[in-house]
Structure formats: C-alpha cells, structure tokens
Amino acid sequence: MINRRTFTEAVGLGLGATAVSVGAAADALAAFGAAPGRPGRPAPVIPAIASGTHTAFAELKQVRAGVLDIGYAEAGPGHGPVVICLHGWPYDIHSFVDVAPLLADVGYRVIVPYLRGHGATTFLSPTTVRNAQQSAIALDIVTLMDALKIHKAVLAGFDWGSRTADIIAALWPERVKALVSVSGYLITNVQAQQNPLPPKAEHTWWYQYYFATERGRRTMENQRYRHDLCRLVWDEVSPTWNVDDATFERTAAAFENPDHAAIVIHNYRWRLGLADGERRYDRYERLLAGRPTIGVPTITLDPALDPFLASTNGLEYRKFFTGKYEHRVLTGIGHDAPQEAPTAFAQAVVDADHL
Structure with a gap:
C-alpha cells in the first residue's frame, strides 16, 4: 500500500533538497489524495490551477496597526486557522491572488497585507520617518496581528516577505505556527553586506546599486520611469513567466502609494549601510545581526530560475533552521514563486502547517 512517505520519495517531494515539477507533481499528489501531517490530521491536497486563474480579491479591508493604516485582502472563514502571506518588491498582494482562494477553500483564514509604502497601506502621521529597515517592517506585521487579534499564524512569503517572516519566526516564535520562506534565510546582516559578491551576482542586483544614487531615487519618484523599471525587474527575474500587461498593471497600481519611492x-540603501535606521529598532537589529536560528516548522522553497540564488540546494542556509524542516525546488519557476506557481506554493503552506 502506498503511503505519503513512500510516494513522496518516489516522485521527489520528500524531505531534503527536493525538485518539484510544478504541474506533474501537483497532479500526482491530487491523484493519490494524500499529504503529510500528524496522525488523524492529514494535510489537504491542493488542486492544480494555472497562474492567472484569479485576478482580484473578493474583499479588501483596512485596520490601524502601529504607525500604519494597513490595507489587506482577506479570504476564507473568519474562524479558520490563519495564514499571513507577505509580498516583496516590486510586487504587491496580487502575488497571492491565486494562492489565497486555494487556501481559503481548504479552511484557512488568509490575510494578505500591503507592506508599508505599497497600495492601500499608509502612514497615520506625516511626521513618521519613512523607514524601511527590516525590523520595522517585521514589527508592522506583528502589530497587524495584534490589531486583528491573531495570536499565532502560519507565515508565508517571498522576497521582502520572506525576510519579514523569517525575522518574526526568529524573534517572536510564539507568534508563528509554521513558516514558508522562498529563498530560505534572508535576514540581513548589514555588516556582511559590505563584502562584494561575485561579479555575475552583483550584476543581478543592479537596481540595488542604482537606488544608492540620487539618479535612482529620482527614477523611483518619476511615475513613468518607476513603472518601466519595475516591469524590467519582473521580466529579468522571472524569465519564463509570460506575464501579460494586465497582470503587471494590477500590481503597478500599488506603486502609486505616495510613500513608495x-x-x-x-530599504535598499539601509541594507547596504548607506542609510540610517531608527534608534528604537536598534535592539532588534543587534539580535538579527547575530543571525538567530529559526525553530518553527519550516518549508523553504527555491525557484530554480530565480537569478538571485547561487544554487537551489538550500545548503547555504540549512543550518539556520533548527526545527522540523523540508526544502523544495520549484523547477521552471522564477522569483515570484506564489504567482508563478500558486498550487505548489499553497501546498507548501498546508504541508508546513502539518510538519
């Protein structure tokens, strides 16, 4: 009799560095109807859908949390276990427009917030420092959870969202039931960022260095150039995703936030040590500089075509995850993993919740 353990070993979905063929593996899982989990509590199997099946969220809300009025999408039953999905840059909540209904359909309450400077999330005061250091963004999500009376949630993210979820899992593990982190451990060590990367990797990060200049800042403040720069980044970091203009424009609207630039x-200047943070976050940054480990159940995802990854075996960051752990590789997928591969991403969420 085939069980989940023997089946996943056969198709490459078991523990360790895992290669996932997004379409074939999802179809095979659906056919067998099995998933890992605690005894008596099997994880649901997510049905395979194509990227772009959904184009909008049914419900958008606002809540005051900390220094922000946070805009967020919500899907699923209000009493369900909570999943918070966190986007990166240059993206927005639409990275999860297909993931959210998949999770909602299996009973999760899904919260997808706009990060500060994006979409409907605005600062409550014009005098608040427009700070995007990593601990400030992480605290935004903690205060959002407090405002929504969410004690604990599964956190899932990519890009800035992975970094944010990693930080919360490291510093406030009692708030994190499980973690899905695209590209693994992304907590920034500003001191280490002073060291150069191999030239090919430096080239991939071109916009980070562009933003270190006043020319780059002016580009981000110019509506047309900002739009075209963000589209260029999309095309470069997701080389096989044949994204149409309408999909990009839905996200580009979030860049019209008055604080986006x-x-x-x-964010990028701070990461390079070229901009100061705020002293009130110093204690968190000192902890993060020590590269704290993450002990909550975790699935890491490496998109095989993400140009920011030196490799996709996860070995460079494996030591930072000390709890139950699984690593998966998304074959044929670029940087925006949840939008390019919504079924595989949603499956990782429910599987992480059942590790």
Whole structure:
C-alpha cells in the first residue's frame, strides 16, 4: 500500500533538497489524495490551477496597526486557522491572488497585507520617518496581528516577505505556527553586506546599486520611469513567466502609494549601510545581526530560475533552521514563486502547517 512517505520519495517531494515539477507533481499528489501531517490530521491536497486563474480579491479591508493604516485582502472563514502571506518588491498582494482562494477553500483564514509604502497601506502621521529597515517592517506585521487579534499564524512569503517572516519566526516564535520562506534565510546582516559578491551576482542586483544614487531615487519618484523599471525587474527575474500587461498593471497600481519611492529607496540603501535606521529598532537589529536560528516548522522553497540564488540546494542556509524542516525546488519557476506557481506554493503552506 502506498503511503505519503513512500510516494513522496518516489516522485521527489520528500524531505531534503527536493525538485518539484510544478504541474506533474501537483497532479500526482491530487491523484493519490494524500499529504503529510500528524496522525488523524492529514494535510489537504491542493488542486492544480494555472497562474492567472484569479485576478482580484473578493474583499479588501483596512485596520490601524502601529504607525500604519494597513490595507489587506482577506479570504476564507473568519474562524479558520490563519495564514499571513507577505509580498516583496516590486510586487504587491496580487502575488497571492491565486494562492489565497486555494487556501481559503481548504479552511484557512488568509490575510494578505500591503507592506508599508505599497497600495492601500499608509502612514497615520506625516511626521513618521519613512523607514524601511527590516525590523520595522517585521514589527508592522506583528502589530497587524495584534490589531486583528491573531495570536499565532502560519507565515508565508517571498522576497521582502520572506525576510519579514523569517525575522518574526526568529524573534517572536510564539507568534508563528509554521513558516514558508522562498529563498530560505534572508535576514540581513548589514555588516556582511559590505563584502562584494561575485561579479555575475552583483550584476543581478543592479537596481540595488542604482537606488544608492540620487539618479535612482529620482527614477523611483518619476511615475513613468518607476513603472518601466519595475516591469524590467519582473521580466529579468522571472524569465519564463509570460506575464501579460494586465497582470503587471494590477500590481503597478500599488506603486502609486505616495510613500513608495521613499520606502523602496530607504530599504535598499539601509541594507547596504548607506542609510540610517531608527534608534528604537536598534535592539532588534543587534539580535538579527547575530543571525538567530529559526525553530518553527519550516518549508523553504527555491525557484530554480530565480537569478538571485547561487544554487537551489538550500545548503547555504540549512543550518539556520533548527526545527522540523523540508526544502523544495520549484523547477521552471522564477522569483515570484506564489504567482508563478500558486498550487505548489499553497501546498507548501498546508504541508508546513502539518510538519
């Protein structure tokens, strides 16, 4: 009799560095109708859908949390276990427009917030520093959970969202039931960022260095150039995703936030040690500089075509995850993993929740 353990070993979905053929593996899982989990509590199998099946969220909300009025999408039953999905740059909540209904359909309450400087998330005061250092963004999500009376949630993200989820799991593990982190351990060590990367990797990060200049800042403040720069990044980091203009424009609307340029520029300059953070976050940054480990159940995802990854075996960051752990490789997928491969991403969420 085939069980989940023997089946996943056969098709390459078991523990360790895992290669996932997004379409074939999802279809095979659906056919067998099995998933890992605690005894008596099997994980649901997510049905395979194509990217772009959904184009909008049914419900958008606002809530005041900390220094922000946070805009967020919500899907699924209000009493269900919570999943918080976190986007990156240059993206927005639409990276999860297909993932959210998949998770909602199996009973999760899904929260997808706009990060500060994006979409409907705005600062409550014009005098608040437009700060985008990593701990400030992480605390935004903690205060969002407090405002929504969510004690604990599964966190799932990519790009800035992975970094944010990693930080919360490291510093506030009691708030994190499980973690899905695209590209693994992304907590920034500003001191280490002073060291150069191999030239090919430096080339991939061209916009980070562009933003370190005033020319780059002015580009982000110019509506037309900002739009075209963000589209260029999409095309470069997701080389096989034949994204249409309508899909990009739905996300590009989030870049019209009045603080978008300031937040993006500060984030990348801060990471390079070229911009100061705020002293009130120093204690968190000191902890993060020590590269804290993450002990919550975790699935890491490496998109095989993501140009930011030196390799996809996860070995470079494996030591930072000390709890139950699984690593998967998304074959044929670029940087925006949840939008390019919604079924595989949603399956990783429910599987992480059942590790």
